[in-house]
Amino acid sequence: MAIIQDKMARPQGDDINADTVKENIKMPPELQNAYERVVIAGMKVMFSKQSHKLMLEELQKEGPLGEKLGKGVAGLMLLLIKQSNGTMPPEVIIPAGVNLLSQAADFIRKTKLEKITNADIGDAMETMITTILDKFDVNTEKMKQMLDQYSSENIPTGMGA
Amino acid sequence: MAIDYPIGDPTGGVAYGEKNDPISAALSAATMAGTYTAAGSFAAMSLMQGVTFAGAAMSLVGSVTGNKTLSKIGMITGIAGGIGSLAESQQWISKTPSLGQTFGGSTGNAAQAMSSSSLGQSPSSAPSPNVQGANVNPLQQSSNAEFVNNENLARSGPIPPNLGTAPPIQNNMPVSLNQNVPPPKVEPPGFLDSLKQGNILDAAKAAGSAINPVTNPYGAMAVGQIAAPIADYLSGKTDAEIAALEAQTGYTDQRALQLQEEIAKEKRRRANLNQGYSQVDAGITVNPAVIGQAQAGGLIAGAVQPR
Numbered sequence: 001m002a003i004i005q006d007k008m009a010r011p012q013g014d015d016i017n018a019d020t021v022k023e024n025i026k027m028p029p030e031l032q033n034a035y036e037r038v039v040i041a042g043m044k045v046m047f048s049k050q051s052h053k054l055m056l057e058e059l060q061k062e063g064p065l066g067e068k069l070g071k072g073v074a075g076l077m078l079l080l081i082k083q084s085n086g087t088m089p090p091e092v093i094i095p096a097g098v099n100l101l102s103q104a105a106d107f108i109r110k111t112k113l114e115k116i117t118n119a120d121i122g123d124a125m126e127t128m129i130t131t132i133l134d135k136f137d138v139n140t141e142k143m144k145q146m147l148d149q150y151s152s153e154n155i156p157t158g159m160g161a
Numbered sequence: 162m163a164i165d166y167p168i169g170d171p172t173g174g175v176a177y178g179e180k181n182d183p184i185s186a187a188l189s190a191a192t193m194a195g196t197y198t199a200a201g202s203f204a205a206m207s208l209m210q211g212v213t214f215a216g217a218a219m220s221l222v223g224s225v226t227g228n229k230t231l232s233k234i235g236m237i238t239g240i241a242g243g244i245g246s247l248a249e250s251q252q253w254i255s256k257t258p259s260l261g262q263t264f265g266g267s268t269g270n271a272a273q274a275m276s277s278s279s280l281g282q283s284p285s286s287a288p289s290p291n292v293q294g295a296n297v298n299p300l301q302q303s304s305n306a307e308f309v310n311n312e313n314l315a316r317s318g319p320i321p322p323n324l325g326t327a328p329p330i331q332n333n334m335p336v337s338l339n340q341n342v343p344p345p346k347v348e349p350p351g352f353l354d355s356l357k358q359g360n361i362l363d364a365a366k367a368a369g370s371a372i373n374p375v376t377n378p379y380g381a382m383a384v385g386q387i388a389a390p391i392a393d394y395l396s397g398k399t400d401a402e403i404a405a406l407e408a409q410t411g412y413t414d415q416r417a418l419q420l421q422e423e424i425a426k427e428k429r430r431r432a433n434l435n436q437g438y439s440q441v442d443a444g445i446t447v448n449p450a451v452i453g454q455a456q457a458g459g460l461i462a463g464a465v466q467p468r
Contacts, residue, residue, distance in 0.1 A: 024215075025214060026214055098222075111421070119228075122222055123228065136205040
């Protein structure tokens with residue numbers, strides 16, 4: 001618990017950096033290779049030169065940037081899952097999605113395509129995770145309700161720590 | 162946004178594909194997210210395990226952004242195996258497996274679902290039919306059962322006159338589902354199989370089959386673009402790809418900086434241009450009084466006076 005608190009102790013207002021996010025994703029050795037491959041495949045798609053027209057159209061649509069970005073990366077992950085014909089281990093989906101989302105956020109910030117804030121990134125990440133979990137029959141509403149009952153002092157015990 | 166881009170360059174800019182933006186395909190993929198069938202719950206536990214692996218990153222993002230959901234997920238995942246155990250104990254994950262599962266879902270789940278259908282068969286009373294991915298409508302099953310009963314009744318001969326009421330439907334009769342359920346479709350080889358066989362055309366067809374190019378042309382285009390990365394993913398050239406990726410990222414960063422510089426340069430050019438128009442020294446002055454007179458020499462010649 002103390003370790004996590006230390007990791008969380010970052011001053012408010014810092015920009016979320018893709019490298020820092022990547023460093024905090026800890027994959028077990030047996031999944032590291034698959035995770036890297038998925039990230040590479042996702043980045044190749046995201047950085048495709050042919051896709052710029054789609055971005056312009058999508059960004060001009062109505063709606064919060066965080067929502068658009070979160071659903072976008074979730075859609076990308078679902079696309080990768082689908083096209084991998086089931087060879088992608090489910091364990092790498094969320095970590096790879098978090099990684100790709102932070103990369104996308106970094107790029108938006110650097111290019112100033114849109115004004116993106118830390119709050120947008122947080123919203124995007126939450127949207128992405130809930131969208132993917134929904135697709136896997138995880139009841140995210142129930143999950144949120146349960147999480148709301150917990151505070152930092154009220155961590156559930158007996159969960160295999 | 163468009164006004165921020167440099168203008169006046171007939172061979173460059175966004176319209177000429179000079180921007181390698183990562184969110185393009187992602188955002189376009191968002192429009193396709195709804196076309197996917199729900200994945201099986203058996204994979205959900207593994208997925209939640211993945212949440213654990215990314216828990217520290219979520220904590221970080223949650224703390225910086227103030228997103229409480231991310232922070233709490235991160236806190237719980239910080240406890241070994243926490244989110245998976247919690248998901249299971251709190252029944253976030255559906256216990257009933259669904260049909261049409263991805264990740265190679267076995268027919269056993271489908272058979273189990275079928276055996277406990279509205280026909281009322283107990284799982285042990287009849288062998289589980291081997292139906293993969295069949296979406297059986299309970300309502301339809303009931304009507305089928307009734308039809309079978311009536312058919313059996315008709316076969317048994319003429320109805321005795323003293324039989325005023327129809328016999329009750331027997332819920333436990335061993336109905337052969339195979340005769341009511343259409344035979345499973347023979348699926349064409351998938352993307353992976355076609356790729357392994359070296360049949361690129363079929364692979365491309367399989368890759369695009371999930372997306373309707375008429376209703377979602379962008380989706381079809383994005384799927385076409387994704388074929389190569391997936392092929393790379395399957396090929397296992399991870400180390401080389403990582404090196405290439407690093408180079409690509411470096412190029413992207415460089416391109417981003419270059420783009421910013423170009424935008425700033427164009428803004429400066431516009432500012433200078435506007436300022437220049439208001440203070441342009443053309444070597445002539447305009448005399449309004451002269452313009453108001455007869456202008457015998459013509460509008461231009463009459464208005465312009467030598468300095």
